Amino acid sequence: MSKVADMVAILGNKFFERVLFKKQIEKLYLIMGGAIFFETLSAAVEFDLFSLLSEKPGLTATQIADHLQIDHKPTRILLLGCTALGLLKKSKQSYRNTRLAEIALSRKSPRNILAVVRWQHHINYKPMHSFYDAIKANANVGIKEFDGVEPYLYGRLTHHPELEQIFQDAMEDISIQSNVQLTRFVDFAPYKYLVDVGGGNATNIIALAKKYPQLSAAVFDSPSVCDIARKNIDKAGMQARLGAVAGDCFSDEFPDGVDCLLFCHFFTIWSEERNRWLLKKCFESLPSGGTAIIFNMMQNDNEDGPLSAAMGSPYFLTLATGEGMLYTWQEYEAWMRDAGFKEVKKQVLIRDHGVIIGIK
Numbered sequence: 452m453s454k455v456a457d458m459v460a461i462l463g464n465k466f467f468e469r470v471l472f473k474k475q476i477e478k479l480y481l482i483m484g485g486a487i488f489f490e491t492l493s494a495a496v497e498f499d500l501f502s503l504l505s506e507k508p509g510l511t512a513t514q515i516a517d518h519l520q521i522d523h524k525p526t527r528i529l530l531l532g533c534t535a536l537g538l539l540k541k542s543k544q545s546y547r548n549t550r551l552a553e554i555a556l557s558r559k560s561p562r563n564i565l566a567v568v569r570w571q572h573h574i575n576y577k578p579m580h581s582f583y584d585a586i587k588a589n590a591n592v593g594i595k596e597f598d599g600v601e602p603y604l605y606g607r608l609t610h611h612p613e614l615e616q617i618f619q620d621a622m623e624d625i626s627i628q629s630n631v632q633l634t635r636f637v638d639f640a641p642y643k644y645l646v647d648v649g650g651g652n653a654t655n656i657i658a659l660a661k662k663y664p665q666l667s668a669a670v671f672d673s674p675s676v677c678d679i680a681r682k683n684i685d686k687a688g689m690q691a692r693l694g695a696v697a698g699d700c701f702s703d704e705f706p707d708g709v710d711c712l713l714f715c716h717f718f719t720i721w722s723e724e725r726n727r728w729l730l731k732k733c734f735e736s737l738p739s740g741g742t743a744i745i746f747n748m749m750q751n752d753n754e755d756g757p758l759s760a761a762m763g764s765p766y767f768l769t770l771a772t773g774e775g776m777l778y779t780w781q782e783y784e785a786w787m788r789d790a791g792f793k794e795v796k797k798q799v800l801i802r803d804h805g806v807i808i809g810i811k
């Protein structure tokens with residue numbers, strides 16, 4: 452080959468590496484460094500770094516180290532990670548939150564997801580080490596990280612009140628972000644008594660009851676979660692219309708008089724068989740015109756994403772139950788119809804959420 456041809460080949464290679472392939476390599480770094488980058492975020496959240504920079508934008512590394520009472524070098528490492536990840540921006544010697552960090556990671560932002568980060572760190576990270584074994588066993592092998600003999604994470608958490616609180620706080624964050632959508636797109640005016648199955652700490656029914664004055668509602672969840680729900684209902688001063696009924700939806704009857712059964716982030720937990728069984732039970736329990744509502748993140752019908760579905764599904768396999776995943780829209784719609792619901796509607800919402808509504 453001539454010298455000119457050599458030069459062209461080298462330049463072409465450099466162009467390919469530096470320009471065309473750069474984004475792909477960066478993506479690989481994000482995947483390979485997933486654990487490290489997540490722990491960078493988690494450490495920054497534990498130090499409440501983003502709230503600090505929200506209150507005092509423009510601090511230098513030395514000032515940040517002083518505020519957080521940590522040494523200079525670890526501060527530099529933490530700031531490097533947060534800046535490279537696009538959570539902070541550095542200008543001269545000063546650091547500021549990016550818009551993403553300001554909205555999602557600063558305590559004063561109503562849309563912050565700090566509790567979700569704490570849930571990932573304290574509950575999900577260690578068990579996810581067992582993903583490979585969970586795939587081979589088709590079981591939630593990662594649950595061994597928690598005391599107890601219960602088959603599901605929810606039962607095991609009852610032995611760890613502090614972790615149960617972290618879990619419920621994260622669910623609350625997720626619900627607060629998403630139930631605005633639910634109340635905007637679903638009309639709850641026709642219903643008198645709604646039961647929120649696996650309703651957690653009552654965040655959803657409190658929001659619904661505030662918007663719909665005719666509505667009474669109850670959380671239907673485990674005894675320890677019902678205790679948390681009752682405290683929140685009391686705090687909201689809504690005991691007259693809201694309550695919590697302890698029960699297991701697979702072995703206990705739904706409360707009498709229910710005309711709307713709501714399942715928020717619940718059908719993702721269980722196998723297809725259980726979900727189909729549960730929808731049949733809903734159909735039999737509801738009066739004519741009664742409604743079952745499934746509200747959670749959805750997988751695309753062509754099974755190519757979104758990332759949220761790809762991120763949530765391994766958690767249900769490896770830890771939560773060993774049997775759930777984020778199912779597709781069409782799976783839910785088919786199960787609803789097969790259970791007997793005559794009118795089945797769907798509504799696409801933001802943040803990969805959706806609702807499937809079945810009317811008897």
Ligand SMILES: C[S@@+](CC[C@H](N)C(=O)[O-])C[C@H]1O[C@@H](n2cnc3c(N)ncnc32)[C@H](O)[C@@H]1O
Nearest residue numbers: 605622626649650651671672699700701715716
């Ligand atoms: C993923 S969380 C969702 C909480 C809430 N619905 C939300 O969207 O924030 C699942 C909830 O279901 C409850 N749960 C799990 N198994 C249940 C069962 N068999 N019967 C009733 N509730 C159950 C858990 O205690 C937990 O509160």
